[in-house]
Amino acid sequence: MEIKVAVTKEKGALSIEKAQLSGPKATEVLVKIIASGVCHTDAAGIHGFIPWVKYPMVFGHEGVGIVEEVGSAVDSLKVGDRVGLTFPSCGVCSYCLNGAPYACTQVNDLFFSGAYKDGTYRISQKGTNLGSFFGQGAFANYVVADARYAVKIEGVTDEKIKYLCSLGCGAQTGAGAVLNRCKPTPASTLVVFGAGGVGMAAVMAAKIAGCIKIIAVDIVPERLELAKEFGATDTINAKEVSDVVAKIKEITDGGAHYSIEVSGVPDLSLQAIQCLRRLGTAVVSSVTGPAEISLAIEPMIMNPGITFTGLVEGGSNPQVFIPQLVEYYKAGQFPIDRLVEFYQFEDIGKAFEDSHTGKAIKPILIFD
8 A cells, every 4th residue: 555654765864755555464453643753762763873773764663543454363453443553572582471572682673674573574665675663664654563562552532642652662661661670669769860751751650659759850941840740859950050969869868769861861871870879770761872981880880789771661561561551641640641742744854853952852743
């Protein structure tokens, strides 16, 4: 079938064009896209910061939509179901089988190569294959995705489901870093470096967990004020505070139990470690550039017993975790709809621009 896609054929380029989409195979579904989130990971891929990405590529990995066709082996979904698309995984490696698809052994290929798990493609243009980012390529009005990473969303109207795109990646990443990896007790203190969409989700999750101190660190005053509304007990403007680490230790009476780094600024990974108390945990969940901190962090980790860890997609099993987040949303505890700015698909360039400048926390593309 003919579809409309935003395709990147060379680094930094983005063009809306027509393409051909093949039908779903046995384990796959055809989804009509209602809306698709714009994520910093898409920008990183478009601009060549992810080494495994191959062009031409249709980016987009936070699609929500309506199932229009199911493959012969799909029994978890039916035509008419509303779904959120999330990250791919093979389903057969030991990590997937043990409920940790975020650690799938094929993660780099499935996320970034553009090919599906059988090595083939679903989108083409004049005989040339176009890759589908994260096995979706959700910057398109129709996509084919494996049913394994199409999560049914129930009890939410089509109008409201447009707000939930980030459950597939960004919100899942921030909330999961807190609820799945840190698992803080109510007496815990937690710091979030970066108050964008992922960081705000982490703040909301820390409030759900009942953390006694939730500190948001950013350089945009408006975002810090919004973080307070979502549950931050304290905020730090890193442009105005000369020693952020010292300020955190002051607020937390010696150091935080947990820190989440989602800013994408490499040097903040070091601050995320330095601000912790003994036996604390720092979680890095952002796409950053290289940071030369290995010699600096070694004694700081060994002596106080600190854990420094990376985490993909919030350590989530999305078929379990995303429905939980939907319930939090419906209960008013996870108000990610307040982060959203809508853009027509044709205005995708503006959406990326506003995301980069910070004008929009979570841009979402709407498909008519």
